[in-house]
Amino acid sequence: MPRITIVSALLLVFGLAAAGSAQAVDVEKTFKFYCAQCHGLDGKGKGPNVTKDFATTPRNFTDPKEMNKLTDGDIKTAIKDGGPAVSKSELMPPWGKTLTDEEIDALVGYIRKLCQCKGKQG
Amino acid sequence: MRLASTVSLAAAMLLVASAGQADPAAGEKLFTGKNCNGCHYTQGPAQEKTIDDQLAKKGPELWYAGSKFQKAWLKGWLADPKPIRPLKYNSLTEKNPGNHPKLSAADAGAVTDYLMTLTTPEVKKGAAGKGKKLKGKLVFMKKMPCKGCHQYPKRKKVLGGLSGPSLVGASKRLNPDWIYAYMMKPKVFKPVKMMPVFTGILNEVDVKNVTTFIGKFK
Numbered sequence: 480m481p482r483i484t485i486v487s488a489l490l491l492v493f494g495l496a497a498a499g500s501a502q503a504v505d506v507e508k509t510f511k512f513y514c515a516q517c518h519g520l521d522g523k524g525k526g527p528n529v530t531k532d533f534a535t536t537p538r539n540f541t542d543p544k545e546m547n548k549l550t551d552g553d554i555k556t557a558i559k560d561g562g563p564a565v566s567k568s569e570l571m572p573p574w575g576k577t578l579t580d581e582e583i584d585a586l587v588g589y590i591r592k593l594c595q596c597k598g599k600q601g
Numbered sequence: 602m603r604l605a606s607t608v609s610l611a612a613a614m615l616l617v618a619s620a621g622q623a624d625p626a627a628g629e630k631l632f633t634g635k636n637c638n639g640c641h642y643t644q645g646p647a648q649e650k651t652i653d654d655q656l657a658k659k660g661p662e663l664w665y666a667g668s669k670f671q672k673a674w675l676k677g678w679l680a681d682p683k684p685i686r687p688l689k690y691n692s693l694t695e696k697n698p699g700n701h702p703k704l705s706a707a708d709a710g711a712v713t714d715y716l717m718t719l720t721t722p723e724v725k726k727g728a729a730g731k732g733k734k735l736k737g738k739l740v741f742m743k744k745m746p747c748k749g750c751h752q753y754p755k756r757k758k759v760l761g762g763l764s765g766p767s768l769v770g771a772s773k774r775l776n777p778d779w780i781y782a783y784m785m786k787p788k789v790f791k792p793v794k795m796m797p798v799f800t801g802i803l804n805e806v807d808v809k810n811v812t813t814f815i816g817k818f819k
Contacts, residue, residue, distance in 0.1 A: 512652045515693055516764035516795055517749065527693050528749055528762035561746070572746040576798040 506585040513574065514586070522593040535568035546594035554587050554598070628715025631708050643719055647792050655793045656691050665790065666716040668724035669779045675716060678774075679709035685774075687752060687763040723789050729781035729812045737814030740807055747811070750796065754818055764795060771818040780815060784808045 511520055519525040522540035529537060540546060549557075556564050558578070562571030574583065591598065632638060640660035642648065647662065649655045666675070682701035689695040704712060741747045752759050752767040759769055771780075783790050785808055787798045803811070 508652055511693075512656075513795060513797075517762075520693065526764075527688060528764050530761075530763065532760045533749065533762065563744075569744055570746045570749045572749070572797045573802055574797055576801050 506582075506589045509578070509582055510586060510589055513577070517570070522590070533570065535562075535570050537571070540590050540593040543594045543596035546590070547596045547598055550599045551587050551591070554590060555583060558583050558586060623714040623717075624711055625715040625718045628711035628713065631704075631712050632715055635702065635704075635708075637702070637712075645721060647788075647790065649791075649793045652793055658691065660690060663716060664719055665721045665724070665779070667718055667720040668782075669776060670716070671773060671776060672713060672717055674770075674774045676709050676713040679704045679712055680706050684767075686766050693764065721789075723786055724776070724779050724782045726778060729777040729816070730809050732806070732809035732811070732813030734810070734813050734817060736807075737810035737812065740803065740811040741814055745799070745803070745811075746797075753815075768815055768818050771815050775816070777812050777816040780812045781808060784812070 510522075514522075515526055517524075517526040517528045517537040518540060519529075519537075524537040524539035526537065538545060553565055557567065557571060559573065559575035561573030562568045564573070578586070632643070640658075641663045643663050643666075645664035647664075649658070680703065682699075682703060684697040684699045686697055689697050741753070748761045750762040750765040752761040752763070752769050754760075754769045759767075761768075784799060784803070785805070787794075787796075787800060799808075
């Protein structure tokens with residue numbers, strides 16, 4: 480009996496880990512495909528589009544000081560409706576017609592992982 | 602004498618006529634023979650469903666080439682290809698190596714005749730209409746992030762981002778009716794791409810205006 484519990488507990492843990500990593504792989508792929516062209520593959524804001532005439536540096540997602548100023552809601556609005564929706568540069572595109580709500584929520588989580596910060600609450 | 606010159610005149614006319622004649626079948630043979638279809642698919646509708654599908658492609662799809670390109674540009678480019686996308690296809694880190702296969706002028710003509718037959722009814726002749734160039738400029742330069750991903754000409758300079766195809770020379774390369782359809786029906790042409798979907802964000806008039814603006818890029 481105890482052995483079965485241990486085995487099933489292990490199974491459960493592995494199952495969750497596998498589900499978790501499948502999810503992580505997907506959002507990482509989404510980020511690298513759509514966002515890295517400006518924010519960089521590492522999220523530091525230095526993608527290939529950021530040439531010398533790129534007027535506004537894309538946010539560095541690994542900078543907790545900057546990223547802590549934003550709530551999860553701010554991040555979501557910026558992704559969905561673009562920079563101008565949060566009084567930022569129009570160079571940040573609106574992705575609301577490209578990505579689903581689930582994909583955008585996953586990206587918010589991914590960005591929070593990059594900054595290792597929780598952000599402003601609210 | 603009289604007869605001879607008539608005959609040679611007729612022969613000359615025949616020669617001219619056959620040189621100007623389109624031969625899509627020969628072009629299609631060349632297209633497969635030179636393994637162009639190893640990197641380009643020519644059968645619509647769009648096949649990409651996921652990011653992986655898009656990333657697996659070695660070159661842009663050509664199933665609507667006849668609706669997208671201007672014939673004279675296509676013929677010239679196939680004989681003397683110059684980079685269109687600043688970065689290597691599907692890469693964010695490498696530059697376009699500029700090593701596209703090159704065709705002889707005659708082969709380029711035949712392949713162009715074939716590619717120009719690959720049209721789609723989704724592109725309607727005259728659909729782009731006449732937009733307002735200055736309003737289109739506002740969309741491209743100020744309201745929307747277009748310039749963040751596309752190179753564009755400004756006087757003698759080339760400015761703009763690198764992840765999208767360069768729009769320098771769009772006035773010679775692209776059919777404005779295709780640009781309009783591409784913006785209005787993104788799922789038809791490009792279900793999965795790095796460019797955001799703008800339908801529902803830009804209306805028909807905005808798209809006509811920005812098409813007119815791009816359509817004048819030298």
